[in-house]
Amino acid sequence: MKLSVVIPVMDEEGNIQPMMESLREALAGVDHEVIFVDDGSRDNTVAALKAESYRHTRVLVLSRNYGQTTAMAAGIDAARGDYIATLDGDLQNDAGDILNMVERMEREGWDVVAGNRKGRKDGWLFRKLPSKAANLLIGRLTGVQLSDYGCTLKVFRAETAKNLGLYGELHRFIPVLATLQGARITEMDVQHHPRVSGRSKYGLGRTMRVLSDLTLMVFLQKYSSRPMHLFGSSGILVLTAGMLVDLYMVYLKLLGQDIGTRPLLFLGILLTVVGFQLITTGFIAELMMRTYYESQNKRPYRIKEEYVGGG
Known part of the structure; x- marks a missing residue:
């Protein structure tokens, strides 16, 4: 199998049907699988996933809410493709960008291609400004320079993705974890759409968690073996x-x-x-x-x- 797409979801009932349609269209003609990981949804997300699934779809239902990082790790562990893409379940990422990222990875020999949300459709004060500050701080402290650490849309070679060692809330630092393996990383502009259904799971409350995880990343990067x-x-x-x-x-x-x-x-x-x-x-x-x-x-x-x- 060439491609596995991993999509963690929680309370995204209204986005499932249009997402399935976009995935069918974007990945037509490619040997692929789409792995939805339900992370303890309290609405009818699981029922919608089962109703809208097509033959390339797998649904993993976690026993409770573990968090996005753990849900992503579960999907990556289950993936069978040579390439593994991660995608948000809120329709703000565009599935049409995935194959372009895979093509660039194959053409240029990268291990990770990270998305950069061009023309990001989020509020400036509570989303864009904290994100820009975090990107600058993470890049400065870790030396891994990316424009958009918060973009979930990324494509990996399977051997890189399966050795990331994801736990806690480290999904924000996937590029740093990949760099610890010696992975070659690049980024490319991807589309971004406004959220039309459901509520965002992010907010300013995660700032302290990001800073704590960043401290851990700096330690792992510089002193984990010494x-x-x-x-x-x-x-x-x-x-x-x-x-x-x-x-x-x-x-x-x-x-x-x-x-x-x-x-x-x-x-x-x-x-x-x-x-x-x-x-x-x-x-x-x-x-x-x-x-x-x-x-x-x-x-x-x-x-x-x-x-x-x-x-």
Whole structure:
């Protein structure tokens, strides 16, 4: 099978019938499957999916609402295509862009082609402005420069998609996760339409979750295989500062000054204790990473290709 399209949905009853029609038209003549993953809908989304399904359609109904990332991971795990596309279930992405993205991937040899919503049809204050700020911050901190991290429409080679390690709410950082595998990523402009049915599941309330996940991404990108470099280096700096303060306090004591009530003494003790804790955390994290790799026979690298010469 050439293509699998994964579409997480939740409470999208009104969008199912037009989405099925757009998928039939856009993917006609291509060996494909469309995997809808219902993420705990409370309306008649599942009934609509079953009623409108055609022979290339599969429907996975999760036992409860797990979140978009988990629903997407379930669909990717079930996918059988050589290429896997992810698509939102709100009709704002256009299924007609999928094959153009696949064609570019094949022609230019990319591992991931990410969509960039050209002329985005969302409100400026609560959707576009936070999105632009997030794109700038993520690109600056991770070094993975994309114009539109929030666009769900992406196409992957199957081996890349199935090794993303999606969990929590990390679907926003799929390009970063793919880069950790050594994937080659590009982006291309895609169409974007206003929502006509259902309600958006996004809002300003997710800002703190995005920042928390971004912190995790930076850690995974820079220190996942060498946590001691983060905790140990920080601990040594803090411990050194604490010991210098403590030595200064000892010097003052030898001069006959009263240091028992001075705030600087408590600061020196605090810095010393925190420094030791950071270094100890580094040791523990290092042991955990070694256990993670060795107990599961994992490797901290991925071989993309192997060539054996003949003759």
